[in-house]
Amino acid sequence: MNSKVQNKIAIGVLYGIAGVVVLILLALVGYILVSGLPKVSWHFLTTPAKAFLKGGGIGVQLFNSFYLLILAMLISFPIALGAAIYLYEYAKDNWVTSVVRTAIEILSSLPSVVVGLFGFLFFVVKLRLGFSILSGAFALTFFNLPLLTRSIEDSLHTIDDKQREGGLALGLSRWETVTRVILPAAVPSILTGVILSAGRVFGEAAALIYTAGQSAPALNFMDWNPFNISSPLNPMRPAETLAVHIWKINSEGIMPDAKAISSGSSAVLVIAILLFNLAARYLGKRLYKRLTSA
């Protein structure tokens, strides 16, 4: 068999595999959307869930998901940014950095249910935070931190070393070079990474079941004082998210329309994650364009 034929076969096989992957994805997303979209309505998206009766919605869960996402990002982004800057721009290759890198590596490969159980033992029980948004946000931080750090490090890596030298040659300090030259140039890529990780966090369930809890107490959307128990902003209240809701309905849902609600919620979750991914691409490209052209 000559190499030309071999090459053709190899390419054919690779195309085949890629095609199968895309087909599986399309089938999965298609199935979820087809079975779930009919259920999705404004009413469904905005009303609270009902435990025993038909006609409940996912309003509170949807809000919880976003609120937890924002809190988790607020906590994890600065830490990840600092860690990535330290590791990529400052750290020398010695045993300390290699320990840190290994730790990040291990942390990123922990199953999220382990992160969840750790969060339960540490934040919920030990620190007495209870099943709360805060416990959930901390657990999500553990889940998110290694991935986000790596992604920001990758973003810094895409900036040419010539840019760093350019800054130093102008008499800027390392810190000035990083903050004034490198970070601004890396913003599009960092933002893309942040949004993509937001998508992952948004769909996460296992880390939240034992930390943010599985109940969604009714919220009073007129009360924005974070210290009131029924306020949506109260970080100490238990908060079932959309992903946890799907898991819960499927394992113990007793409302008559459980199946439909589960399908509808899944469709909403999938759409949200798709939107995160599209937004990441779009914003990243746009920002990059703005930086590089008129």
Added chain:
Amino acid sequence: MFMSSDIAKPGTTPERHIVQPTDAQHPTVLSTEGLHVFYGDKEAIYEGDLKFARNQITALIGASGSGKSTFLRSLNRMNDRIATVKGRIMYRGVDINQPDIDVYEMRRRIGMVFQRPNPFAKSIYDNIAFALRLRGVTAKNKLDEIVETSLRQAALWDQVKDELDKSALALSGGQAQRLCIARAIAVKPDVLLLDEPASALDPVSTSQLEDTLLKLKQHYTIIIVTHNMQQAARISEYTAFFNQGRVLEYDTTSQIFTNPQVQVTSDYVSGNFG
């Protein structure tokens, strides 16, 4: 100024031939004394003691890998985290190769332009202005003025004056390199180091760049690495020939190109090697 190695036996050529500039009109601004540069254990510069004359252009030539960049980057300590630099680097009477020197301030006096243009991902205006802002120049009219004079000196003003807000990454290679020069001179340096600044440019941009350098020499002391011997001959007053980490010959450019004393130099400038 003669060194022992300069004195050759009759009929042979010397191994090294170093004539430091002595023109009283152009006193020494920068010089290296006992310079040795190591990458790890590997010594990249063995003998590289040169004096650089003020407001003149000095060219560093030599085959690739001969240590020109290593030498140049040592002069404003861009090698600090990369290589070990031993010896003294005297800048206006001060040894700047000491730990307690303020490197950031020193690099504002001894600026550098690199081989590949490296404009920042900012507007043309901000490429020049932002380092000044960091140093406390905040008055808009003052910034405008410096941006304009720097761009004029770098011969870029006429092409970009109407689009200063445009991203610098959209400039052509030659324009980008001149922006990098403008950026370097905006912080008012004394010495300008250039490492093959034209190697990524087309012939037209290269000749514009050379004109620019010839004008800039009124205000700055210029040290330029180039692999292009015509370029060295066209623009420089002095030329140093590097070979395997050593400066084998240093003299006026006309001497180096018309009457080289060392055989290796002679081979190199006549194109017999490298």
